[in-house]
Amino acid sequence: MVLDRSGRLDRVFHALAHPARRAMLRRLCDRERNLSALAAPLKMSFPAASKHVKVLERAGLVRRRVVGREHICRIEGRPLAEANQWLEAYRRNWERNFLRLDALLDQMKAEERDRRSGQPKP
């Protein structure tokens, strides 16, 4: 099986794929906020914003605690760090390999150049 089983990563990337949810995360970076505060700047209904928060929760990116009638949300670091590591790993991997490929191509071009100048053919 080549598919990785981590539904966690699925949910994290899916959660990050919507601008409203990224906006929420961004505004959770500096402090905790309740749902109203998170929903206010978004031009959508409150229930819609509430659903977005649920998506962030299911991804583990946000934790909520209920204080009286307010639901206070806090950003959760671990999954974001995991996604970050995944990206980092693949970026490094691909960079390393394609740098090697580029070096190989340069080498091949140089060889062909040499070969042509030695005995040119149609």
Next chain:
Amino acid sequence: MVLDRSGRLDRVFHALAHPARRAMLRRLCDRERNLSALAAPLKMSFPAASKHVKVLERAGLVRRRVVGREHICRIEGRPLAEANQWLEAYRRNWERNFLRLDALLDQMKAEERDRRSGQPKP
């Protein structure tokens, strides 16, 4: 407006949110591959795999060139690096702020402990 307009980021994260597409990216890290090679290890029909490649292309994560009847795909670094940077920035931001919050909480707890041992109350 709090929403960021970058549909690019939307598409990148959405592309990363499916295990089949991540598997494809992973196998593109070491070398270019044509669609058949990409589709082979996935337990789905060829057209389905082809659609996944299109999603990766629309996100700019993969570039394709046609050679004869083969469509050869190559991983594209820039968008992956952009997504990486986005994550990095927010991770650092939130870490910085919540480290400060934790320090504040420790301070508050210490203060309360001192206050209680000074004059305990019900």
Next chain:
DNA sequence: AAAATAATAAACCAGATGGTTGATAATGGG
């Protein structure tokens, strides 16, 4: 010329996503 290979296109489908409205429940402040 015929057959096999690599890929797209089109039609279709079930289920998820992203949004709305309207009703309901719990809490806090006068």
Next chain:
DNA sequence: CCCATTATCAACCATCTGGTTTATTATTTT
């Protein structure tokens, strides 16, 4: 006690997603 605030739930809707199957096109291979 009343009322505004905070939030959920349920129903509904349009569109997107992820998959299928069948048919078609273009290129190699034999």
